[in-house]
Amino acid sequence: MKIQRHLNFLWFAVNSIFTYKTRTIAITFSLMMALMILGSVAFVSGGLEKEAILSATFAPDITVQYLQAGRQIPISMNNTSVINKISGIEKTIPRVWGYISQNNRIYTIMGIDPAEMPIPKEINFAISSGRFLQVQDSEVAIVGRHLAAAFALDVDDTLILYNESDHPYNFTVVGVFTMEVNLYAADLILVTVNDSRKFFGITENYATDLCVYASDQTETRYIAQQILNDIPGARVLTRQALKDALLSAYGARSGFVSVIWYIMLLAVILVAWNQASAVSAEARKEVGILKSLGFSTMDILEIRLLEAIILGVLSASLGILLAIIYDLYLGAPVISDFMLGWAAVYPSFPLPIHVSVTSVVILYGVAIFPLLVGSLVPSWKSAITEPDTAMRGG
């Protein structure tokens, strides 16, 4: 039975791992800690990335804003007729939004036109209780989950907001957003465009953004270019550009995540290589003895491969487990400060965590691959040496 030989080698590998406790603990602990940091960053980054993608889903095909002296100012509704002349435009609708400060926290009030705005099917996943805005709605709001928690709000409760002139406005809560859109909606108060205009004192002929919907999605880039040509000074954002911006801010491409990954990856490789390849004369002698007993080079490499896989899987599993505990139960202290620094003045909310199969596979790879190389290369070098020389530790 051919499998028996491999089981024998597995027995040998496990025995060696348990015998060389100091080496095993050193490798497992170092890798586990490195993997915990890597995993923690990967899971938070994955959560932010997922939210960013979901948030971008709710964005219009093209958002048109107006800039003056580099700052965003209200855009005239007259531009709607300019935009609508471009072929391939389905509709252009206004959006009015702004920030308010309440209890030393900043919230976003977003006014949309529920009659005109296409409602993506994903909205069902975004509302945890209540409903979405309807055409006849007035003085109603959908609020972010953590805003609801901060103000102890539920559906049908009244939310009182004060504008810049300290004038109170009452909104009846008709829905609460889910945790899934926390990145976008934790601080959000979604109202009708008319209520938003009233609140911010923006006249009917102006809006904060113009939301452009194209009849053919593949034409979006061309339409965006046309809008830029026809409305000088406009800032034109496609949904894809918004998605890219969110991903590069919060996702794996963000600077912090990249730096952490590169540093930790280097650390993991160095630790694993150093631990695994610290082949003492003793280890070389062992290879020589095994060869003298009839073990082939492949047999020896198989044993070392099994050792590396067992240690790598063990370290990665513990590291991933700790990363999940660190992120989910401890709220990823330190890491969250770096990754959500922008949220300091926003309502606090739990970190979005997403443990994807891809990131788990990558983490296992990061743990196992350097160990494999660090173990196999020196063992292979010893195994191709004459047993006599290897036994002398050469």
Place this chain on the structure above:
Amino acid sequence: MITRIRLENLSKTYFKGETNEVTAINNVTSEIKESDFAVITGPSGSGKTTLLSLIGLLTKPTKGKIFFDGEEVSRYSDAWQTKIRKEKIGIVFQQYNLLPQFSAWENVSLPLLCHDVPKEERRKIALEYMKKLGLEERKDFKVAYLSGGEQQRIAIARALVVDPKIILADEPTASVDLETAYSILRVLEKLEKEQRTLIISTHDPSIISKATVSIDLRNGTVTKVERFSP
């Protein structure tokens, strides 16, 4: 009697071309028959261990040829030489060369790992050989806790466990007490009767007295070959 091992103009030079170049074996030609009990004698540094390493295919000769059963094995690849060691040769090292992470019986059973033998059977076979060498009670001891004599007998049991045709032993009684040396000698005598080829490097007169052939080495060169009647 069939010639089991033939050495033809065999030489081994370490650190060739370097300032510390040493010729350990110089132009050795010899023949060892199928059921020979051969002893390699000579003072320390005469090349006994190197000659055993060459016969055990643990190192390649710088010059010359090694034949097993008429086949020139010295020109074989590392993989083929490993296969020959696995199937035909059992080696007892002077320094025992046991693996400290394993218990006594596990050390004895090590060569069986690459012979597709399951654990229970490995244990059974190992204990059988350990019993023959009076080591049964030490089966579960880590080798570090065994005496030199016990470790030597573990090394002998390990060399025998795959039932090899050729057994090489490097000064097997050099670091053991008289009683252990005597028990080792009895095992070796028994092996000789089992029609195996035994090649032992030794200074021990009690072993030399049992030999059927004696090869005397001085400075890596064979100075005398004596064949005795069994």
